[in-house]
Amino acid sequence: MQPQNPTIKTMERPVTVPEGAIYNEADKEWLFGETNENNQRIGRWDIWHIEGYHWVTIDYRDGTPPYPTQRFHPDGTVAQNGEWYGGDKYIGPLRLIKCDHPTPEYFPPNNGDNVWIAEFDYVDEFIYNAQRYFDREGNAVSSDGAPLPARPDNVPARAHFMRAPYAATNWVMGSVDTRIANYVGEYFEWDLAGNPVAQRLYSTSGRVLEDYRYESGTLSSSYLYDKEDPAKSESFFYYSGMASPVVKIHKLHRNKEKDVTNTYFNKTGQELYSIRREERSPIHKRRYFNGKLICEGHLSPDKGSLPERAVYYASGGSILIDLTNNGDSTGTWRLYDDSTGQTIQQFTVSEELDDHFQLTRWDVFIPSWGGYDVNTARTDWESAVILFNRHYNELNAKLKLHTLEVPVHLQKELDTIDWQTIDTYHSDGGAGLPTGINGMLSEDEAVANIAGNLLWAEIEQQGAVYTSTYKVAEILARMIPHYQHLPAVQLRLGKFLYIILGLNYIHEQADLYTEMIGVIAPLEPMLLQWAASDDADIASMAKYILVYTGKNATEQFLLNEWKNTGYNSTTRGYAIFLLTDFYVIRNQSDKLLTTYATALPTEADPFVRFVMAAQLVLLTRTTAQETWLTELLHALARHESLDEDFGNMAPFIGDFNNVHEYILVVLSNARPDMxxxxxxxxxxxxxxxxxxxxxxxxxxxxxxxxxxxxxxxxxxxxxxxxxxxxxxxxxxxxxxxxxxxxxxxxxxxxxxxxxxxxxxx
Structure with missing residues (x-):
């Protein structure tokens, strides 16, 4: 008995379609099968595509779902297998198979070429909870077609293996709703060893409600999102290395991140303190400490302008600091005695100030939001007073810097250079450099610090140097003899020279470099005195400068330091590094080789032996003697006992963290086979x-x-x-x-x- 359907009409039947098949105009297909007395489809039904190829086979059996179903590609190969319940509903495994030829049949995109079969376990009409992939031979593969690794025992069978560029390679398990192309319900990830990586809970709309993340199998952070209020969420960050999770930081987010509270805890779970930021409106913002209002700003609608008003409150609620907008692009900050309300000190911010922008921020006197951690011991009230005084003192120091009298001996040097055209970092010339140089001679450390920062901003930028770098160094070197009555000033200038000589590119402009070294060289007698100082930092600084500028007296001094067994390992080892550079710079490497090679066999100090061997290997590289290499291998075996002395070898050791790493680099540059x-x-x-x-x-x-x-x-x-x-x-x-x-x-x-x-x- 054939079904009666008003959408079926007469059409020329392709030769591939059997007699008795009826054309369905609505779906553009040919149908062949039986129905029962209730006009219900039963048994096997076949469907041919309008183009004539066998397209679908459905076994309606007794008319009760599920119906085993197959779809075919135009070339006759199977495209899909599954249990169909009518409409779009499949329950159980639905298998999709690729084809070698063009086909209209669907296959999931974004999989590797080696993926030939994709299988999805549907638990509902639109939801599947497992996915599997196979190659052409039926071997299980990952989602990108690579062979599967061994599945850890604790990873469930329905988890699939997923690889993503620049992301973790993990086992993944979750339910996907095809209507929203996203996960719903519980979701899990494991790494290759079976350690948990992530666990989430998704809503029915695909929104993350809970998100737990792990590092090395241990909970590191978690995120909870309010089911009713999408603008509210909580996040937790945990201490690492604990037997069980202990919250380090708890963050509460409300009003679409416009109201955030961070609470910090120690390793016992005890609350340390909390901070909160609140944006009541785009122009009204607040900060809290331990639940109390610490400051608030009423901003100007004109971005970049001074706030209309800013107020800081003492812990008792009285005004501690405030900003008065003077209405003329200036503002006055005042610090009050929180008990009497009397002004302690004040300063005015104007556009002429270098740090005008920073000092017009309403929250300038409390730490930045990211500046807190579990080790923060200072309250915001304490920070506000400290930061106010710091800015107050800096402003006064800047005013003092610009009003300093220029000594005659300095003015003579300054007049030899055209500061308007000299090469500096900023293209508008170095007109401010004389002020910075003069400030470096001040007895006031605050003034000198500001002057030093001013100079560095012009003469160095990310390692790059300029003509001004050399000229500033020369003038400072010439100033040192004038300040024997102020040792602190001399040391400050010496440190500045030390830093300049340590710049990576300082040697590149050979003529300027040679001229600068010539100016510093006459300081050798004084530098040798510093080099013998009991203050290790002063001594190291002076020795480093002497390596580049000293002469015979310096060589003898360094030889004595190295050979004097009464000195400690750090002093003697540092002398070897210094001597190495001293000889190499002066093209006397042969002298160095002879000296170290002769001394190494009889040296008793392990650290000194290591340093000598390393210098010998670096100098000779592929022709290094086996005994020197062996010495390095012995040092490698006992590297931990050498690390403390090694850490004192800066700046010669660069960014190396320990002896171990240093030796590996030495060997890789000289004898990789070793x-x-x-x-x-x-x-x-x-x-x-x-x-x-x-x-x-x-x-x-x-x-x-x-x-x-x-x-x-x-x-x-x-x-x-x-x-x-x-x-x-x-x-x-x-x-x-x-x-x-x-x-x-x-x-x-x-x-x-x-x-x-x-x-x-």
Missing amino acids: LEKEIESIIDTLPAMSPLNQVSYLQIIFAVLFDNETALDELTPIRKSTLLAAAAVVTKNPGFVNLMEVFKTYDLPYDAYTLRQLAEG
């Missing part, structure tokens, strides 16, 4: 290091093991171990840009799963 023997002991400790240490060590290790383009084609056991360790590092720090750059340099993927695949060959 270093490769030592790498294995480092690899297992990589994942536990801090991210910055990981950057340092991976740079060294990759330079040794993966600098060759064919390194990945010749996977030695140690290279495999390194790839696996690197994968663990990536898993822990999926978005750390500094690490990404290291991997990029050596063409290694910043993806944990791919690294593991490479290691497996």
Whole structure:
């Protein structure tokens, strides 16, 4: 018996469609099947596409759902399998299969080319709670087509494996509502080892209601969003390394982030203090400390203008500080005695001030919102008074700086330079430099600090130097002999020279550099006196300057310091670093080699032996003697006992954190073959290091093991171990840009799963 349907009409039947099939005009398809006495479809029904190919098979059985259903691609291969309940409803696994030829059938986008089959477990008409992917042969793969890793025991079977560029590679489990293309209900993530990474609860609309995040399997933060009020939420941040979660910071967000309260706790869970910011309107803002109003600002509708008024309150509620808008683009800040209300001191802000913008902020006298932590011991009331006085003193110091009399001996030097046209950081010339130089000679430390900042802003910028850098140094050097009666001023000028000589690019302008060194050189007798000071900082500073400017007396001084076994390891080791630069700068490396090579065999101090060996290897590199390399390997084995002295070798050690890292770099630059023997002991400790240490060590290790383009084609056991360790590092720090750059340099993927695949060959 054939179904009667008003939408069915006569149409020329394609030869591929059997006799008896009826055309359905509404759906542009041919139908063939039986119905029962109630005109209900039963048994197998076949559907042909309007283009003539067999399109769908539905088994209605006795007319009761579910109905086993298959769809086909135009080439006859299966496109879909599932249990159909009518309409758009499928329950249970719905399998979608790709095709080698063009097809109108749907297949999920954004999957890898190797994904041939996608399977979804539907629990409702529009919701599935599991997804699986397979290759053409039916092997389970990840969502991007790569083979699946081993599933940890605690990861449920319905979780699928997901990889995303520059993100963690994790096992994921949750229910997806296809109507909103988002998760609903509970959601979970685990890393490759089975440690929890994230847990969330989504609303039926796909909005996150609860969000828990983990680091190394331990709860690190959680976020709770109000079900009724989307503008309200709470977040919790936890202490690391605790046996059970302990809240470190609790944040309460209300009124769309316009009202935020942060509460800080110690490791026992005791509340330390709370801060709150509140925006009552775009021009009325408040800050609170421990629930009490600390300050509020009534801003001008004209952005960038002075506030109409700003008030700070003492803990008892009386006015502590306020700002009066004078109506002429100036404002007056006043500090009051909170018990008597009397003005203690005041200052006026005008547009002529360098820090005008900062001092027109209504909240300038309390810490920035991100400036608090669990170690903050000062209350906001205390901070307000301290910061007010700091700005007050700085303003007075600036006024004093600009009214200082210029000494005759300085004016003579200043007159030799055209400060309007000299090369400085700012293109408008260095007209302010004479004021800064003069301020450096002041007995008032506050004035000198402001002067120093003024100078640095013009003569150095991110390591770059200018003509003014050299000329300022020369003038300051010439001023030092004039201030024997003010040792503090002399030391201040010496420190300034020390910092200038340590700039990375100070050697680049050879003529100017040579001239500057010539001006500093006559200071050698005084610098040698400083070098013998009991104050280690003064002594180190003077010795560093002498390396670049000293002569025979300096050489003898440094030799004596190195050879004097009565001095401690730090003093003798520092002397070796100094001597090395002293000889190299003067093209006397042969003298250095002879001196150190002769002394090393009889030296008893372990740290001094290490420093000498390191300098010898750095000077000779690939021709370094085995005994020197062996000495470094011995130092590597006992590096922890050398770290304290090593930390005192700045600035010669740059950014190195310890002896271990320093030796690895020395070996990688000289004899990588020696270093490769030592790498294995480092690899297992990589994942536990801090991210910055990981950057340092991976740079060294990759330079040794993966600098060759064919390194990945010749996977030695140690290279495999390194790839696996690197994968663990990536898993822990999926978005750390500094690490990404290291991997990029050596063409290694910043993806944990791919690294593991490479290691497996």
